[in-house]
Amino acid sequence: MLAHTFFFYFFSGIAILSSLMVTLSRNTVYSVFFLILVFVSISILFIMIGAEFLGMIMLIVYVGAVAVLFLFVVMMLNVTEIVNKKNLKKKIINYRSVASLVGLIILLEMLIVVSGWKYKETFSVFSSININSEISNTHAIGNVLYTDYILLFQISGMILLVAMIGAITLTFKKKENVKRQKYFEQINREKDSSISLVEVESDKGVKLND
């Protein structure tokens, strides 16, 4: 139990500090690195409390895909060095008061929710799907994900497909001077539109019009 406490405070401290650095850092590349640090420490916490499959998935999806995507975009856009203009700084200070107010309110609301936890006896476990301690976490998720939640699983697959198509169509650029396949025109070609018979006079030759 003592080890659990120590690891919880260690990793959650790292997560909080680096999520502060994500928002406060001037350099966008540093922000991405701190984002990776947040995800890694949170996934370690997940593994520690017994959700090991989700911890691994978070490492793969966030650190392996999302953070690398962020890094690629930062690299492509050349926005690492942001020039801070003087008129911008004033506006940031204005936003800071509003932002701290909103943040404080949200934090207070959630503290109230946490302090209401003494009524936990009125909470009830209202699902028949319980965690079985004999099978592993991955096994338990797999048992439920492909049976009870198959519809949601397939819908999330559709969301990924739509996001992929959207990202491709947004960034797709039609290039000049590149021959592309035109499927319908190619299939619809008829004999009389592609072949023409020409009477050739002797000693004259034929002039083709392209």
Added chain:
Amino acid sequence: MIEVSIGHYLTLGAIIFTIGVVGIFINKKNIITILMSIELILLAVNINLVSFSIYLQNITGQIFTMFILTVAAAEAAVGLAIIVIYYKNKGSIDVEQISSLRG
């Protein structure tokens, strides 16, 4: 204090959520940091779901965390594609200067 209970995990989620929300407000420099703050918010939601799932011994929270992961990945992909195409057109992603829609 020594015994780590669900309250600790919920507090951690609340702190990270708050940092994400404040980060959206104070980052007027570039929009990529705003997208990263949104990722932080989704992460805080995931912490809440997983800790409740472990506490209540109910696997449903972990299933929904996976769906949140899916939506977060899709959102990051589409958002970054929009940023790339905007940068190609305008040459800047300063949030203060994005006012074509008169918003």
